[in-house]
Amino acid sequence: MDRPSVLQRDRSPGADSRSVAARAPGQTVKVRVLGCSGGIGGGLRTTSMLVDADILIDAGTGVGDLSLEQLAKIDHIFVSHSHLDHVTSIPFLVDTVCWMRASPIIVYGIKEVLDILRAHLFNWKIWPDFTQIPDGDNPFMVYREIRVGEAVELHGRRFTPIPANHTVPAVGYLLDNGRNALIFSGDTSSNPALWKVVNATQNLKYLIIETAFSNKERNIAIASKHLCPDMLAEELEQMRVSPEVFITHLKPGEGALTMKEVSQAAGRWRPRMLENNQEFSL
Numbered sequence: 001m002d003r004p005s006v007l008q009r010d011r012s013p014g015a016d017s018r019s020v021a022a023r024a025p026g027q028t029v030k031v032r033v034l035g036c037s038g039g040i041g042g043g044l045r046t047t048s049m050l051v052d053a054d055i056l057i058d059a060g061t062g063v064g065d066l067s068l069e070q071l072a073k074i075d076h077i078f079v080s081h082s083h084l085d086h087v088t089s090i091p092f093l094v095d096t097v098c099w100m101r102a103s104p105i106i107v108y109g110i111k112e113v114l115d116i117l118r119a120h121l122f123n124w125k126i127w128p129d130f131t132q133i134p135d136g137d138n139p140f141m142v143y144r145e146i147r148v149g150e151a152v153e154l155h156g157r158r159f160t161p162i163p164a165n166h167t168v169p170a171v172g173y174l175l176d177n178g179r180n181a182l183i184f185s186g187d188t189s190s191n192p193a194l195w196k197v198v199n200a201t202q203n204l205k206y207l208i209i210e211t212a213f214s215n216k217e218r219n220i221a222i223a224s225k226h227l228c229p230d231m232l233a234e235e236l237e238q239m240r241v242s243p244e245v246f247i248t249h250l251k252p253g254e255g256a257l258t259m260k261e262v263s264q265a266a267g268r269w270r271p272r273m274l275e276n277n278q279e280f281s282l
């Protein structure tokens, strides 16, 4: 963050490539997994999904695989919670592309999450406060507060924060384009409120839900407010709709074991492991 070009931003029209300008109403929404692991190493990346070309849901380490041109197109980031595996690429992203953009990157989160990002990440100590750079009237990044249950619509793509049950304030997201919907649980433990949303989403095509630990680590899953396969099965018992189910946030080195246990405990919902670079169409 010490490059002089930070103040030489090109503000001419079209300085940022607006992918959304070309969006037609009802157009298919593409979701690509940039990271879906509980950790790093080898090909593993932490949680992030790219929606079309301009939106991220979470910004884990997988964001770093995008090209500079792709990074510069990201206008919106929906944050599920403040844990580092979900936000670590926001500081690098903003710093990398700010000089290429004519408008700020908008970071969406519930108030409690944004307060944590302000106090503990963009606090001038861990990283500069990009909501004040180059100045507060004209920043490279802005926060936008969202509330559980209240949708944000971006050119036909509706993002609704939904309840999660984690060790810090957290949400999942419902993404709906009017035709199909995808629900991402976020990091969560047992969560009756999630199933109210799931069961009310009649056009639910995909459910992406975490299972961070294997059954032998059930106590850790409970303490850290995640799920293990037996807990996942108890959760899925509450589901009254029939989406395709994908499992995310597997612990590195335990993916095969955890998915075997998922199949044993929750096989009737045919859950599959979420894969990096996997694409969904809504």
Ligand SMILES: [Zn+2]
Pocket: 081, 083, 166, 187
């Ligand atoms: Zn977490």
Ligand SMILES: [Zn+2]
Pocket: 047, 083, 085, 086, 187, 249
């Ligand atoms: Zn996490």
